[in-house]
Amino acid sequence: MTLAFNKVAVIGAGAMGRGIAQIATQAGSQVWLYDAQPEATRKAREAVCQQWDKLLEKGRLTAEAVAGHKARLLEATSLQDLAGCELVVEAIVEKIEVKKAVFTDLEKVLAPSAVLVTNTSSLSVTAIAAALQRPANFAGYHFFNPVPLMKVVEVIAGLKTDPAVCQRLTDYARQMGLTPVNAQDTPGFIVNHAGRGYGTEALRIVSEGIADFATIDRILRDQMGFKLGPFELFDLTALDVSHHVIESIYHQYYEEPRYRPNVITAQRLAAGVVGKKVGDGFYKYEGGVAQVPA
Numbered sequence: 001m002t003l004a005f006n007k008v009a010v011i012g013a014g015a016m017g018r019g020i021a022q023i024a025t026q027a028g029s030q031v032w033l034y035d036a037q038p039e040a041t042r043k044a045r046e047a048v049c050q051q052w053d054k055l056l057e058k059g060r061l062t063a064e065a066v067a068g069h070k071a072r073l074l075e076a077t078s079l080q081d082l083a084g085c086e087l088v089v090e091a092i093v094e095k096i097e098v099k100k101a102v103f104t105d106l107e108k109v110l111a112p113s114a115v116l117v118t119n120t121s122s123l124s125v126t127a128i129a130a131a132l133q134r135p136a137n138f139a140g141y142h143f144f145n146p147v148p149l150m151k152v153v154e155v156i157a158g159l160k161t162d163p164a165v166c167q168r169l170t171d172y173a174r175q176m177g178l179t180p181v182n183a184q185d186t187p188g189f190i191v192n193h194a195g196r197g198y199g200t201e202a203l204r205i206v207s208e209g210i211a212d213f214a215t216i217d218r219i220l221r222d223q224m225g226f227k228l229g230p231f232e233l234f235d236l237t238a239l240d241v242s243h244h245v246i247e248s249i250y251h252q253y254y255e256e257p258r259y260r261p262n263v264i265t266a267q268r269l270a271a272g273v274v275g276k277k278v279g280d281g282f283y284k285y286e287g288g289v290a291q292v293p294a
């Protein structure tokens with residue numbers, strides 16, 4: 001099968017954007033990374049190149065493959081640089097007005113056939129598409145963290161998405177080594193809807209004084225077989241992402257009490273104690289390793 005998208009852009013070079021850029025490049029596409037902070041673009045490209053160097057050391061990539069990947073991963077300094085892209089994946093802040101503004105700007109520079117997708121965790125694909133000239137070419141493409149290790153991607157059609165666009169995204173997901181899953185455009189799609197029980201209920205257990213967060217993590221990991229406990233997951237996702245996701249799903253379900261946000265994550269977000277990426281979350285991180293509280 002020919003590559004579904006040869007020229008791809010990733011907007012937002014944070015935790016998700018860099019991972020998406022990595023696997024899209026590995027699939028054979030030419031990939032432009034762009035971030036509002038030029039320094040973030042540079043750092044993200046460096047981090048992806050370091051990942052490839054590690055895979056080379058471990059013998060999982062050849063020197064030729066690494067050189068090819070590095071040559072195909074480019075830094076963009078403005079949206080104009082992305083004019084020739086066939087697919088643009090947005091992975092910026094989880095705020096609908098900011099996402100709409102970026103897509104509106106992108107439509108002005110891209111060809112009418114270009115496909116635009118959002119990596120939103122919780123916002124309505126249909127509502128973002130409503131701001132666009134070409135909603136048929138817009139869909140949700142929801143990856144998971146850390147992208148190079150997580151094998152599923154949710155493909156979400158908005159009300160006006162052309163089914164051929166979803167088919168092309170499905171093909172491309174397989175070319176990136178992922179298992180695509182079609183999800184309805186509902187708050188949280190499949191994974192973050194099911195995940196409400198995991199995170200929100202765990203926060204209730206802590207706020208009701210039943211158990212502390214480290215105990216809950218240990219039990220769910222060791223006894224129930226989850227890879228990460230709910231608080232380890234909060235730290236990995238980071239509260240500046242996941243608290244907004246919790247609030248967004250709650251409001252979209254018309255204040256359904258089961259999904260009510262918790263003051264614990266609101267306070268921690270306000271204090272900047274958001275998770276592993278800042279070295280301080282429910283756990284403290286030294287050299288990237290979680291320190292379990294005594």
Ligand code: NAI
Pocket residue numbers: 011012013014015016017034035036037040090091092093094095098102119120121122142143144145236237238241245
């Ligand atoms: P992040 O905070 O690590 O990175 C976001 C990047 O976007 C930052 O580098 C920021 O400078 C850049 N940015 C912000 N506004 C911008 C704009 N207007 N134009 C260009 N760049 C801009 O965030 P993360 O974790 O990568 O999340 C990004 C998106 O992916 C969010 O929508 C989030 O809900 C979604 N997501 C996050 C997951 C996670 O576990 N962190 C999992 C799945 C989806």
